Amino acid sequence: GLGGQGVGEDSFRVWERTFCRGSRPRSPRVRMRFMLLFSRQGKLRLQKWYLATSDKERKKMVRELMQVVLARKPKMCSFLEWRDLKVVYKRYASLYFCCAIEGQDNELITLELIHRYVELLDKYFGSVCELDIIFNFEKAYFILDEFLMGGDVQDTSKKSVLKAIEQADLLQEVRARDDEEEEQEE
Amino acid sequence: EEEKLIQQELSSLKATVSAPTTTLKTMKECMVRLIYCEMLGYDASFGYIHAIKLAQQGNLLEKRVGYLAVSLFLHESHELLLLLVNTVVKDLQSTNLVEVCMALTIVSQIFPREMIPAVLPLIEDKLQHSKEIIRRKAVLALYKFHLIAPNQVQHIHVKFRKALCDRDVGVMAASLHIYLRMIKENSSGYKDLTGSFVTILKQVVGGKLPVDFNYHNVPAPWLQIQLLRILGLLGKDDQRTSELMYDVLDESLRRAELSHNVTYAILFECVHTIYSVYPKSELLEKAAKCIGKFVLSPKINLKYLGLKALTYVVQRDPTLALQHQMTIIECLDHPDPIIKREVNW
Numbered sequence: 001g002l003g004g005q006g007v008g009e010d011s012f013r014v015w016e017r018t019f020c021r022g023s024r025p026r027s028p029r030v031r032m033r034f035m036l037l038f039s040r041q042g043k044l045r046l047q048k049w050y051l052a053t054s055d056k057e058r059k060k061m062v063r064e065l066m067q068v069v070l071a072r073k074p075k076m077c078s079f080l081e082w083r084d085l086k087v088v089y090k091r092y093a094s095l096y097f098c099c100a101i102e103g104q105d106n107e108l109i110t111l112e113l114i115h116r117y118v119e120l121l122d123k124y125f126g127s128v129c130e131l132d133i134i135f136n137f138e139k140a141y142f143i144l145d146e147f148l149m150g151g152d153v154q155d156t157s158k159k160s161v162l163k164a165i166e167q168a169d170l171l172q173e174v175r176a177r178d179d180e181e182e183e184q185e186e
Numbered sequence: 187e188e189e190k191l192i193q194q195e196l197s198s199l200k201a202t203v204s205a206p207t208t209t210l211k212t213m214k215e216c217m218v219r220l221i222y223c224e225m226l227g228y229d230a231s232f233g234y235i236h237a238i239k240l241a242q243q244g245n246l247l248e249k250r251v252g253y254l255a256v257s258l259f260l261h262e263s264h265e266l267l268l269l270l271v272n273t274v275v276k277d278l279q280s281t282n283l284v285e286v287c288m289a290l291t292i293v294s295q296i297f298p299r300e301m302i303p304a305v306l307p308l309i310e311d312k313l314q315h316s317k318e319i320i321r322r323k324a325v326l327a328l329y330k331f332h333l334i335a336p337n338q339v340q341h342i343h344v345k346f347r348k349a350l351c352d353r354d355v356g357v358m359a360a361s362l363h364i365y366l367r368m369i370k371e372n373s374s375g376y377k378d379l380t381g382s383f384v385t386i387l388k389q390v391v392g393g394k395l396p397v398d399f400n401y402h403n404v405p406a407p408w409l410q411i412q413l414l415r416i417l418g419l420l421g422k423d424d425q426r427t428s429e430l431m432y433d434v435l436d437e438s439l440r441r442a443e444l445s446h447n448v449t450y451a452i453l454f455e456c457v458h459t460i461y462s463v464y465p466k467s468e469l470l471e472k473a474a475k476c477i478g479k480f481v482l483s484p485k486i487n488l489k490y491l492g493l494k495a496l497t498y499v500v501q502r503d504p505t506l507a508l509q510h511q512m513t514i515i516e517c518l519d520h521p522d523p524i525i526k527r528e529v530n531w
Contacts, residue, residue, distance in 0.1 A: 044225055044226065046225070047225055048258075052261035052262055052263075055227070055229070059227045075486070076486070077486050077487060077490050078487050079487065079490060106411065106451055106454055106455055106458075106491075107487075107490070107491065108447060108448075108450055108451035108454060108487060108488075108491055109407070109408070109411055109448070109451040109452075109455075111447065111451075111487065112401070112407065112447060112448045112451055113408075115447075116401065137218075137221075137222065137225075138218050138221065138251060138254060141254055141258070142250065142254065145254075145257070145291060145295065146291075149291075149294050149295070149326050150294055150295055150326070150329075150330060150333075152329075152363050153408045154322075154326075154356070154359070154360065154408075155356075155359045155399065155406045155407070155408035155409040155412075156322070156355075156356040156359070156399070157356070157396065157398035157399050158398070159398055160319065160356060164287065164319060167284055168246055168247060168250055168284050168288075169247075
């Protein structure tokens, strides 16, 4: 994989590799293999796999990739090649968001996908921080599944994603209040 | 010591989930912790069956956690997955729309192939639901079926067309996932839809969608990209079909104001499409200028994308690309030795 030093090296290496070794046609299905969220200390906060992978293999891949990404310097490209995948990553405060995609995809739109996810989390939690993800990670999964179904981005209004999550939350609240009231009456 | 702590936690959880007196509320809490333990890499397979039970018996929030656990714990060919089918069937017929949504969501993520017939009619039915979120999720469930067992959804292609024409943008966008795949497999079968895709893209690019679909002032970028990919496939080696799309491709190039990253992402896709379909010189010229802007950009991510586009252009048709290549190279301040070599053919 690319572990290049300089700012321009990554891109030129890709150019060289792609051009010199002949064209790589776009694969029939460009898909997301997985998404990871992890802290700067290498603690995993969320993982969603879109291709069935054994636990052993997952652990291995996650450990390896975290090392590679954590070793990257700030000014480097947000895209890197790792194993047979393209990895797109971005750090937001103390959390790294990492997507691994197969095939020849548009890495920049994947970067935007990450950003979109962060915006949704931010809107839901109200200025999200790592702690929110740690203590409410199941909510983070709900939101992820709502806008990234099976690894494909659902271009919907931001409203509809959050509405879907909040609906369930709200109904639960109403029900809990009803239960409480019932108990009080008894 | 993490190992020790987690193993202790897991033993305690194992005891709790197996106890007959454990409430569903407690089960839900346990399930969340089990998900967490598995995420850290520890085995919690004793909890899998309880995840299914939770989805089956729980109220809304408990059910949601149960379904989530199933989607994270199991894989498509897991034996336990069959036990989920009855719950899915039940929830699909629920009067509570949130439950219907949950069922559709889980189907879109993980479902045993051999049980598709058990749910297919119910899901087809949802395509006509009054709520757009249900229609959209039904389309996505069918997309999943198309991925894992295409012959089982062969007979309902007509319904995909209906989804493509849905009055709700989200539903229409969801149908594009299916179309992109089908067109990749057999583009000639869908040439007649080119006009429709062009019209939709025109509307999107022209800002005719509800403002809510904007992402940083850019109208539905993922939708634009899907459409550009579809058009790229339809116009390949086909002059007549390509001619239907030159206008909208030109407009896409023009409209994209180079402000936000996502615009660049769309432009990249646009350039790719222009170079995939039957060549039109003015468009190629504009696309080449566009690549030039990318490669010139001080932002490394954009440079990367520019070089990638450049590579595609050069490989696509070296003779065609040569003239445009000069435009690009003229833009470069410090020509890379590789590019210099390229020029000296």
